[in-house]
Amino acid sequence: MTVSIVLFTADLRLHDHPPLRAAHEAAQVIPLFVRDRGVTGAGFAAPNRLAFLADCLRDLDAGLRRRGGRLVIRSGDVVEEVCRVATETDADEVHMAADVSGYAHRREQRLRRALEAEGRRLHVHETVISAVPPGAVAPASSDHFAVFTPYFRHWTGVRLREPVPAPRAVRVLDGIGSERLPDRGGLSGLSEGLATGGEEAGRARMTSWLRTGIASYEDRHDDLAGDATSRFSPHLHFGTLSPVELVHRARKAGGPGAEAFVRQLAWRDFHRQVLAARPAAATADYRTKHDRWRSEESAREDIEAWRNGRTGFPVVDAAMRQLRYEGWMHNRGRLLTASFLAKTLYVDWRVGARHFLELLVDGDVANNQLNWQWMAGTGTDSRPNRVLNPVTQAKRYDPDGAYVRRWVPELAGLAAPSVHEPWKLRGLDRAAIDDYPDPVVGLSDGLARFKRARGLD
Incomplete structure (x- = not known):
């Protein structure tokens, strides 16, 4: 039987996970998460996100163990660690979700070259982190939409794939070394009211909010005191909820509230297609106004x-x-x-x-x-x-x-x-x-x- 690695990144869930589904259908699976030293080196490893990530990884491991598997944790350079695990397990292929940042693109390209040099394959799956992938819709004169309204009009016309169920069992190869799961308990500098992470918490919130909150979303989403937004954003960021599943379930609920909520999910995809086309917009003006901002010292x-x-x-x-x-x-x-x-x-x-x-x-x-x-x-x-x-x-x-x-x-x-x-x-x-x-x-x-x-x- 062949062996496949599923590299989890910003998709820390078992429900509606195409890379896991594809790998699981034909092989023994290595569910792998690499604590990326590049993210830490770039200063992106903020305490609140590290804590939420620890919750997500522990929950993902628990979900895999209920299905007969487990999560493998490594730390270091993602490309080096994936190749190391592939060598240790004689894995034939690696499955992962597509992402949009310049860093994610460079990481994917490095990983593909490294795996191909070893005779292995990399499969990158769209519509795992986005509902509609960057580039799926674009105007005739450009590689992306720069205005939301026409983007949304085209976005709504895209036929979404159907969500895939979580696997009932996950066959994980024995004997693979793994680091201990992280725990938020050892972190300092956390926000006192920080929410709990993980797919279980995300799905519980999704079920509750779709039942009791979505109907009034259009009227109440700007009500500051009412706190009537979904609060799904942390779960979407870490991928413990699927944007594809959320769009399907919201459309099934129907009504003005659901339509307004789906529009917000489209805004998320809109920004992702802008960044995919213009990665420099992470740090540089997308459309400069030649501002001469007050200096940080003077302000x-x-x-x-x-x-x-x-x-x-x-x-x-x-x-x-x-x-x-x-x-x-x-x-x-x-x-x-x-x-x-x-x-x-x-x-x-x-x-x-x-x-x-x-x-x-x-x-x-x-x-x-x-x-x-x-x-x-x-x-x-x-x-x-x-x-x-x-x-x-x-x-x-x-x-x-x-x-x-x-x-x-x-x-x-x-x-x-x-x-x-x-x-x-x-x-x-x-x-x-x-x-x-x-x-x-x-x-x-x-x-x-x-x-x-x-x-x-």
Whole structure:
């Protein structure tokens, strides 16, 4: 019987896993995960994601053991470790999921060359991490869509493959050496409210939310205090949930809420096809505005106030404190905080993107970097100079101030609208919250600075 390696990367699940299914049909399987030293060396191994990853790996191993198998863990260079395992087990082929970053592409190319030099084959499977793979739809004049609306129109016309069930049994070759499973217990610097990772937790959340949350998603997904989003993003980032399965199940549920949710999954694929076509967009402007951002040194106090939730704008501070506590932030909060840093404070979007990646458990290069560029006006936004007013946004999406009071306890005694504009209080009312700072900038001053910088005044 032949032997096949399944290289798990950002697809840490057993349900709807085409590489595992393909390998399992014809061979004994080596389920392998390599703790990639390249990821660590690039500074991408943030504590929150390492903890969630540890949960995912332990859960994946448990799922394999229930099916008669186990997960093999190695550390080092992915190409070297895969080839080493292939040699140890005389494996004929390796199956893995396609990914979109420049790093992932280079890793795949290196692995293919190394395996072919040894007479082995690499099979890369699409639609494992994306519902619709990059390049599946593209305009006649380009290799990718630069605007979401026409992309979404074509995306909806793609016939998705059917999800594949988890295998009932996994035949794993005996005698393969493996490192111990990681554990989040030994990690420091974790967000106090960090969620639990793993396919079991992800599928439980999926089942519950599709039953009770999706119907109201269209009306409530921007409600900051309502917390009515799916919170699937960490599970999509680590692949404990399948985007293909989510689209199928949402469409089966039907209704405006399901349609709005599927649109968000399409946004995820949209960003992935942009990054696949333009990998430099992870660090460089997709569409430059020739910004001369304030230097990190000159803006140091403003940046620190933003990072610590001390800008004096309650909804911005609430979102930043949620990020620090949970390692996650409501999507509306992400838009608000990004607009505030990049446009109101006129600080380089890369400063904010870097901070988000230090804390976000769902810190994904495609979504994080390209959403930051969208808000900075250097990305795919068709209105690159829009500026979100944090007071207007707060009154619209947190009208009674519940979200602010939850995350900014200094303001817990204030009712709306004062909770959104505490700097307007006078006398004893202002003295009662004297531990909450005044705004770091006047909104009109920030807007004027941005317009001058962009040549809009």
